[in-house]
Each structure stands twice: as structure tokens, then as C-alpha cells.
Amino acid sequence: MVRLLALGVISVALQLVFAAQPVPRNYNDRLYYTLHSPSGNHEAAEHTAQLLNARFEGKLGELDNHFLISVDRRSIQSRSEDDEYAHTLAAFQSLAQEHSLNKRSLNHISAISAIESQKPQRRLVKRIPIDTLAERQDPPVHENQSEEEAANAKPVTSWLEKPGAYLAMKSKLDIKDAGFDNQWHLVNREQYGNDINITGVWEQGITGKGVVVVLLDDGLDYESNDLKDNFFAEGSYDFNDHTPLPKPRLFDDNHGTRCAGEIAAVKNDVCGVGVAYDAKVAGVRILSAEISDADEAEALNYKFQENDIYSCSWGPPDNGEVVDAPKGVVYDAIVNGINKGRAGNGTIFVFASGNGGAFDDNCNFDGYTNSMYTITVGAVDRLGNHPYYAEKCAAQLVVTYSSGSNSRIYTTDVGKESCTDSHGGTSAAAPLAAGVFALVLSIRPELSWRDMQYLCVKTAVPISLDDDDWAHLPSGRMFNHQFGYGSLDAYRIVEEAKTHQKLRPQTYLEVPREPQHPQPIPDLTGHGHVDITKALTSTIPITADMVKAAGLSKLEHITINVDIEHERRGDLEILLESPHNVTSQVAARRRFDVSKDGFANWTFMTVKHWDEDPVGNWTLRIIDAFNPQETGKLIHWTLTLWGEIAVDMTGEPNHRPVAGALPTSTAQSSSETSATQSVEEISASPVATASQSDTTTGGTSPAAEPAQTPNADHIDAELETSPAVNGTNVPERIVSTGSTVAYIAVGSILILAAASIAYVAKRKAWAEKGYREPPMSNRTEGYEFDLFVDDEGSEEEEEEDDIDDGDSHAESPMLGRDKGKGKMVHQTGTDSP
Structure with a gap:
């Protein structure tokens, strides 16, 4: 009887789990579309589906303003798939046009701002080591520690040097896993201090209890003896095969299992242990087949009240040629997770920086790692060196340990009791960081996504200090584009989290710089040293009054939206120079990137200026020192400063200063070249493609970040998630400067x-x-x-x-510049200031 009752309880529990799963989508039988309704008008979405002869599938996951509709493929046998997509999009446009002519007849259409076809595609790749490249010879290890290294050193595990200390530690923590001895990233007995410094955290009983880390990856072997006790089925789903559990089905479906083992392998006698061995892990399978944007968006928000941390060891191809970012419904899902995940504290998105280092790739060209909403984690090897595959960028916060110097990561593998010692790449670094963040949330679950980033900035440990990219910052910290703020230290971040005061809400200050005419980028090609003083420069001045009006008390992220035309995009290097002479390399030269697309309203992000005083001149410097036959020009750029709102801020912040409030400025110029910019105007309104609204939902919700995509058609829809201040694109009077x-x-x-x-x-x-x-x-x-x-x-x-x-x-207030024709035209109606 008891057994039957137990079976009944299990059955009911499984039914509840499966009932909450998404409705399976069959892309073989149906064509899918998303409808975007800024107001979240459910009735309008249903009515639009009827008008398009489509089936209404309902709301898309956790997104209140996106809906899914579908069409039966059998009903379109006379048309090809592409023709049917085009037909449906044209039908929607026709309905919208009809509404504009006769608003009474189709009043629901006005509530739908966009329709997007949802075609499964394989756009994301796992960030595993590139086996086709021979592992490079690593730089020598310097045994003699400098005074600077000693000052920045971790609370090192020097106790390991004492006879019997290691065995005593294992006994005290009751670690019996045979593979623990191979987990040098947890306790490095050969290179003291080159590990995540975890044992002092475990000794306090801080092991990740109560926290769920979800692996957005390929399969996760929940039947493994190393993972089954920590598997969280309720937070799992397979978006590739549309089944409830993320079972590995393919020969290479081992990536998610290996990453999960790093995080939460159970403390038993199988393999090794996870960083947070009492945390739970869920699996959301998205990398084993083609996937639509709608599926990816739902995956990024999947069970985001139960799943706390999303570990993402993937991204666009790391070949040094791609500039790609989440857009449309996927971008909206990331912002939605930041605003609403974890009861408003925000989902913790952890992304691997990328494995394209050997191809000159840079994580600022990847819109997932380049986003201020994610924590970008790079890799170092067991000697503390930068591996050849690891990418660098100004958006990288921290690094942690992975493959290199003839060592890899030992972890769980697919199979009942299978283990592997061949895990690596930045794919292995990101899960280690996710595990450390699980330790933090286990003692401070109320911390926000921004709090977690601030803790990384404050506690990371600079390493490999002989690298010449280390910069001493006004904040007293150090930053390196290869290492971010340094190596993630579990003991330091947990200790800091205990007393950390939660950050106030986010605010921002956005200032555009839009020249009257496109500015030619001078060619600096030469065989010797490049004189960057002759590069194109453009300056935006920030005053104390502007900062005060925006309520910005502490600077965190900076985003730079640029519109640059160039015939060979990879030739460009772009620097942002602060008033305190701190330089962020937001774009590095990539020799394989031969695209002629330039940067069409691409948003770069940097964390290098954290806690810096923003008052003064911020200068964008564009360097073009290769292939003189390939030229380009700067169209416009916008500087946005993000950070904590002032405690004494009253009323609505002024995020975008009006024309009269902006000081005039002359860009830096060089007398040696006529191509260098010397005179510019500051437009009072942001560039149209970067306009946005603010977020005021709770104490941790952000203002919307500029879209990380060359396609800006969807930006207004994306920014729906954050509506406090109305940022309309009204052309304002252009204020001339200098001799003009x-x-x-x-x-x-x-x-x-x-x-x-x-x-x-x-x-x-x-x-x-x-x-x-x-x-x-x-x-x-x-x-x-x-x-x-x-x-x-x-x-x-x-x-x-x-x-x-x-x-x-x-100076006429009724005139604006026609950028297309290069002449003055009259502005009427709402276009006049």
C-alpha cells in the first residue's frame, strides 16, 4: 500500500512537471511566426492569427509581448516554404496598410508592431578547444614574484606545503572521489595558488545549497551517478527534440554533461566533485540541432524563477570573421530575464568569451559576450598564462581555469560512471564561474545581476603581471583585455558577498555625436610605428551637470553605438579614451574579417571604466593602418554611461540632455592630415536606431541596453521592456562649434x-x-x-x-539636415523641436 502510494505521488509529480513544459513544436509539419505586441495585447494577437489564416499558439514562454502563430504546411502545397513565408509577411503588411486607411475595420492590427518568421537554423557553436590547431608553446613561468604580484596575490593555499595537509583537508571535507586528485583547478598541488581557491569556502559549509544552475547546451546525462542526485528535472527541457528531458542522443552530446559535472558533480566515489557540489543542475538542450529564434528566446527565459544561473558555453562562430548578436525576440528574452528573472533580481547569464584567439577574434564582436547583461568569462591555464585560443576584449570581466600548458579539465562524462580528462576551452571556464556564483547566491540569494558583476570586479585577482596590457585604473584596480579584472577567486568573492551592500537601481546618460557630414577615416598604413595621433578622433564632453541630471552616482558599464562604413571591416581598431587617460580597445584588428558591411549601428561595451569619474572629454579614436585601398568613414556614434542611481536623486532622471544643455566641443585633430576630424556638431536627440526607453521596475531592473545588432528595425520593440522616459527621435537644432x-x-x-x-x-x-x-x-x-x-x-x-x-x-529652429541629400529641408509637425 505504501509502495503504491509512493508511486502515485511520483506519478503526480511527473505529470505536474510535464504539464508545465512548452507545447512541442513540429517544424516539419508547420511554419511558425512570432507576433510582437508592445502592449501585450493577447486578443489582438489572436485576431491577427485569424486574419492570416494561422493557428494561434499562445504567448511565447515568459515574454508577455510576443506571441506564436503557425500555418499547416499541407495547406500551402502550391507554394514553396520561402514563398509561404513571403506570402504571410506580405499579407500582414497589407492588413496593416488597410488599417491605416480604414482604422475602424481592423483596430486590432494596430496593436501588432511586427511579425517575424521562425526558421530553425544552426547559428550557435560550442566553445570547445579547436583540435585542428597544435597547442602553442606557452610563455615561461616567472618563479620570482614581484612586489606587485605579492601585493595582489590570493590568500594562497600555502597550507598544501605542509606534510599531510592535503590528505587532512580531504578527510575533513569527507572527499572520497578518486578523481579529485586530478582536479587541479580546485586544488593545484603543483602551482600553488593557481586554482579557484575553494577549500576555505567548503570548510564553512558553503556548497551551493538552494541554487539551480541551468546548462543551456547539448544533452545532459541526468542518469549519471555523478549528477542524478543533483539533477533538477523541473527546470529542464529539450528544445531540439521538444521532449521534457535533455537526454544526450548524439555521439557528441557530451558538452552539457561535462560542464554540469564541473558545477555540481556529487560528492561520492565517482569521478570528482563540482565547485558547488550541493547545488542543483538543470539541462536545456539547444545545441544539438537547428533551432529557431523563438526556441532560443524561450530557452533563455526557461523557468527563470526556479533556474537562477544560466551557463552558456557557446556563441556565434569564433572564426574572426563574424559580427553577430542576439536580436529581435532573442534580445528581448535576455532583457526580460534581467528584468523579471529570480523575482526581479535578474537572471545571472554567464557566457564563455570564445575560442577564436588564434584567428584574431575578439569577444566585443559577439553580441552575447559584448552585452552588459552577461558576465563574460575568459580562460587561463594552470600556469596562469593566457591560452592561445582564448579571446580578449574590453567586455570581459574575469578569467578562470581551463586547458593549456598540456593540461585539461577533469570532469564527469556521459555514462553511468564515466569521467574525462579532456574538457577545455573557454567552454570549461564559464561553468567554473557559474559554480562560484552558485556559492555566492547560496548565502545571498537576493543579490542582483549587477551585484554579481560588481563582486567580480572588486575581488578578481590580477595574474601574469608581466603582461604589458595591465593598466592601473583611477579606481585603484587593474584591468587587462586578456584577463579582465583578473582570476576569479571563490574565497574572496564569497567573503565579500557576506557584507556587500546591494546596489541601487540602474540609471544612464546617453549623449550622441553626429557630424554634419561623414568623417573620412585617414589611412595610417606604414611599415614602421603607427602614429595614432593622426587617427580619426571624435570627442563627447560630459559635464557634472549632465551626470547629476541623470542621477548617475557610480559608473559601471559603458556602451558605444557606432555607425561606421568601411570596405574591409577587419582593418579597424577602435579605442575609447576616458577623461583620465584610460583606454578601452573596443574593437581590435581581425585579419580574416574582409566584410564590406562596416559597423552599422553596432554597440560595443566596456567594463574597464568601472567606478571612474565620468566628467570630462570622452574620445573615440579610429585607427586604420592596413590595406590603404580599402577606405571608410564615421557616420555617427553615441556614448552611453550606465551605473548606480544617486541616493539623493528625486524626480525623473534626464537621460538625454537637450541641445542647449550640451557643451560645444571640437574633436581632436592633426595638422598633418586633412582627413582628421576637426569640427563636429552635437545632435540633441540620440541616433534613431539607438533610441530607447528606461526601466523602473524594482530596485534592480535596468534601463534597456542598445541593441547589439546591425539590424535596428526591431529596436523600438526591444526597448518596450523598459518604459520610464519617452525617448522620441525628434530632430533638434544642430549646434555648430568652433569657427563655424x-x-x-x-x-x-x-x-x-x-x-x-x-x-x-x-x-x-x-x-x-x-x-x-x-x-x-x-x-x-x-x-x-x-x-x-x-x-x-x-x-x-x-x-x-x-x-x-x-x-x-x-541656426533656424525649423530646419534640419537632410542626410540623404546633403541639404537643408523643412521639418513639420512632430519633427519640429
Whole structure:
């Protein structure tokens, strides 16, 4: 009887788990589309599906403003798949156009802002080591520690040097796993200190209890004896085969299992132990087959009230050629996780930095690792060196241990009691960090996504200090594009978390720089040293009043949205220089990137300026020192400063200063080259593709980050998640700077004088002809100024001053610049300031 009752309870539990799973999607039988309704209008989405002869599938996962519809493939046999997609999109556009002509008949269509086809594709790759490349010879280890290294050293595990200390530690922690001796990343007995410094945390009983880490990956072997006791079925799903559990099905479905073992392998007698061996792990399978954006978006939010940390060891191809980012519904899902995950504290997204180092790849070109909403984790080897495969970038927060120097990571593998000693790449580094973050959340579950990033910045340990990229920052910390703020230290971050004061909500200050004309990027090609002082520079000044108005009390992330045209994108290096002479390399040269697409409203992110005083001049420097036949130009760029809101901030923050509040500025220039920018204007409104609204939901929700994608058509929809301040794209008066102002002033005086003389002469001519006012009968319809005509109706031939319309109207509040034609045009209605 008891046994039957137990079986009944298990059956009910499984039914509840499976009932909460997504409705399986069959891409073989149906074509899917997402509808975006900014207001989350469920009825409008249903009605639109009916009008398109589609089946309404319901809300898409946790996204309140995205809905899924589908069409039966059997009903479109006369059309190909591509033709059907095109047909449906055209039908929607036709309905929207009909609504604009007859709003009463189709009032629901107005609530739907976009429709997107959902085609499964393989766009994401696992970040495993690149086996086709021979492992490079690593730089020598310097045994003599400098004073600087000693000052920044970890609370090292020097206790290992005592006879019997290692065995005593294992006995005290009751570690019986035979493979633990191979887990040098946990306790390195050969290179003291080159590990994550974990034993002191375990001794306090901090082992990850109560925290769930979900592996967005391929299969996860939940039947493994090393994982089954920590497997969290309720937070798991297979989006590749649309089944409830992420069972490995393919010969190479071992990546997720290996990563899960690093995090939460059970303390038993199988293999080794996980960093947080009492945490739970869930598996969300997305990497074993093609996947649609809708599936990826749902996966990124899957059970985000139960799943705390999302470990993501994947991204766009690491071949040094791709510039790619989450967009549309996928981007919205990341922002949704930040806003609503973990009861509003925000999902912790952990991403591997990438394995394209040998191909000059850089994690600032990957929109997942380049996002301020994610924690980007790079790799170092057991000697503390930067492995050849590991990418560098200004968005990287920390590094931790992985393969290199003839060593790899020992962990769980697919099979009842299978283990492996061949795990590596940045794929292995990210899960170790996720495990450390699980330890932090186990004692401070209320910490936000920004708190976790701040703890990384504050406690990471600089390593390999002989590397010449280390920079001493005004904050007193150090940063390196290869290592971020340094190596993640479990003991230090947990200790800091115990007393960490939770951050206040996020605010931001956004200032655009939009020149009147595209600025040519000078060629600096030469065989010797590149003189970067001759590079194109553009400066945005930030004043104390602007910072105060935005309520920005502490600087965290900086994003730079750029629109750059170039015939060979990979030639460019882009630097951001702060008022305190701190330089972030936001784009590095990539020799394999031959794309002619440039950077079309791409957003770079840097964490190097954390806690820096933002007041002063911020300069963008663009260096083009290769292939002189391939040229380019800067169209515009926008600087956005993100950080903690001031405790004394009252009222709504002013995120975007108006024209009159912006100081004029002259970009840095060089007398040696005429191509260097010397005069610019500051537009009072942000560039259209980067406009956004703010978030005010709770104490940890952010303002929306600029979209990380060249395709900006969907940005307004993405920014729906954060609506506090209305950032409309209203063209404002362009404020000229430098000598342009003087020219305008002098020119205006001369024009006024000439006009006065002409008017007196004309009045005299009218009086002689008997007119008291200008003749009215022959005015040209629609022309702004009346044409002067003689009494026979022909135009009078008069000498006219040579006046440049652009200069004469530059200060007119009713004129804006037509960027497409390079001339001044009238703005009417809502387009006028």
C-alpha cells in the first residue's frame, strides 16, 4: 500500500512537471511566426492569427509581448516554404496598410508592431578547444614574484606545503572521489595558488545549497551517478527534440554533461566533485540541432524563477570573421530575464568569451559576450598564462581555469560512471564561474545581476603581471583585455558577498555625436610605428551637470553605438579614451574579417571604466593602418554611461540632455592630415536606431541596453521592456562649434545689410511703379518666399548675393539636415523641436 502510494505521488509529480513544459513544436509539419505586441495585447494577437489564416499558439514562454502563430504546411502545397513565408509577411503588411486607411475595420492590427518568421537554423557553436590547431608553446613561468604580484596575490593555499595537509583537508571535507586528485583547478598541488581557491569556502559549509544552475547546451546525462542526485528535472527541457528531458542522443552530446559535472558533480566515489557540489543542475538542450529564434528566446527565459544561473558555453562562430548578436525576440528574452528573472533580481547569464584567439577574434564582436547583461568569462591555464585560443576584449570581466600548458579539465562524462580528462576551452571556464556564483547566491540569494558583476570586479585577482596590457585604473584596480579584472577567486568573492551592500537601481546618460557630414577615416598604413595621433578622433564632453541630471552616482558599464562604413571591416581598431587617460580597445584588428558591411549601428561595451569619474572629454579614436585601398568613414556614434542611481536623486532622471544643455566641443585633430576630424556638431536627440526607453521596475531592473545588432528595425520593440522616459527621435537644432559659429555670425550680419539695401531699392522701384506693397498676382504657389516680378509678369533681372543656404539657415529652429541629400529641408509637425 505504501509502495503504491509512493508511486502515485511520483506519478503526480511527473505529470505536474510535464504539464508545465512548452507545447512541442513540429517544424516539419508547420511554419511558425512570432507576433510582437508592445502592449501585450493577447486578443489582438489572436485576431491577427485569424486574419492570416494561422493557428494561434499562445504567448511565447515568459515574454508577455510576443506571441506564436503557425500555418499547416499541407495547406500551402502550391507554394514553396520561402514563398509561404513571403506570402504571410506580405499579407500582414497589407492588413496593416488597410488599417491605416480604414482604422475602424481592423483596430486590432494596430496593436501588432511586427511579425517575424521562425526558421530553425544552426547559428550557435560550442566553445570547445579547436583540435585542428597544435597547442602553442606557452610563455615561461616567472618563479620570482614581484612586489606587485605579492601585493595582489590570493590568500594562497600555502597550507598544501605542509606534510599531510592535503590528505587532512580531504578527510575533513569527507572527499572520497578518486578523481579529485586530478582536479587541479580546485586544488593545484603543483602551482600553488593557481586554482579557484575553494577549500576555505567548503570548510564553512558553503556548497551551493538552494541554487539551480541551468546548462543551456547539448544533452545532459541526468542518469549519471555523478549528477542524478543533483539533477533538477523541473527546470529542464529539450528544445531540439521538444521532449521534457535533455537526454544526450548524439555521439557528441557530451558538452552539457561535462560542464554540469564541473558545477555540481556529487560528492561520492565517482569521478570528482563540482565547485558547488550541493547545488542543483538543470539541462536545456539547444545545441544539438537547428533551432529557431523563438526556441532560443524561450530557452533563455526557461523557468527563470526556479533556474537562477544560466551557463552558456557557446556563441556565434569564433572564426574572426563574424559580427553577430542576439536580436529581435532573442534580445528581448535576455532583457526580460534581467528584468523579471529570480523575482526581479535578474537572471545571472554567464557566457564563455570564445575560442577564436588564434584567428584574431575578439569577444566585443559577439553580441552575447559584448552585452552588459552577461558576465563574460575568459580562460587561463594552470600556469596562469593566457591560452592561445582564448579571446580578449574590453567586455570581459574575469578569467578562470581551463586547458593549456598540456593540461585539461577533469570532469564527469556521459555514462553511468564515466569521467574525462579532456574538457577545455573557454567552454570549461564559464561553468567554473557559474559554480562560484552558485556559492555566492547560496548565502545571498537576493543579490542582483549587477551585484554579481560588481563582486567580480572588486575581488578578481590580477595574474601574469608581466603582461604589458595591465593598466592601473583611477579606481585603484587593474584591468587587462586578456584577463579582465583578473582570476576569479571563490574565497574572496564569497567573503565579500557576506557584507556587500546591494546596489541601487540602474540609471544612464546617453549623449550622441553626429557630424554634419561623414568623417573620412585617414589611412595610417606604414611599415614602421603607427602614429595614432593622426587617427580619426571624435570627442563627447560630459559635464557634472549632465551626470547629476541623470542621477548617475557610480559608473559601471559603458556602451558605444557606432555607425561606421568601411570596405574591409577587419582593418579597424577602435579605442575609447576616458577623461583620465584610460583606454578601452573596443574593437581590435581581425585579419580574416574582409566584410564590406562596416559597423552599422553596432554597440560595443566596456567594463574597464568601472567606478571612474565620468566628467570630462570622452574620445573615440579610429585607427586604420592596413590595406590603404580599402577606405571608410564615421557616420555617427553615441556614448552611453550606465551605473548606480544617486541616493539623493528625486524626480525623473534626464537621460538625454537637450541641445542647449550640451557643451560645444571640437574633436581632436592633426595638422598633418586633412582627413582628421576637426569640427563636429552635437545632435540633441540620440541616433534613431539607438533610441530607447528606461526601466523602473524594482530596485534592480535596468534601463534597456542598445541593441547589439546591425539590424535596428526591431529596436523600438526591444526597448518596450523598459518604459520610464519617452525617448522620441525628434530632430533638434544642430549646434555648430568652433569657427563655424564665427562664420555664421559674420555672414548673418553681411546678409542682413545686403537685404536691407536691396529692400530700400525695391521699395523705391515699387513707388515709381505706383505700388504701396509688393505685387501679389504672380506669386509661385507653395514657395516659401514670394518671387519679385515686374508689371509685365516677367522676373526682374537683379544681382543677387552669393549666399550659402546651409550657412544662412544653420541656426533656424525649423530646419534640419537632410542626410540623404546633403541639404537643408523643412521639418513639420512632430519633427519640429
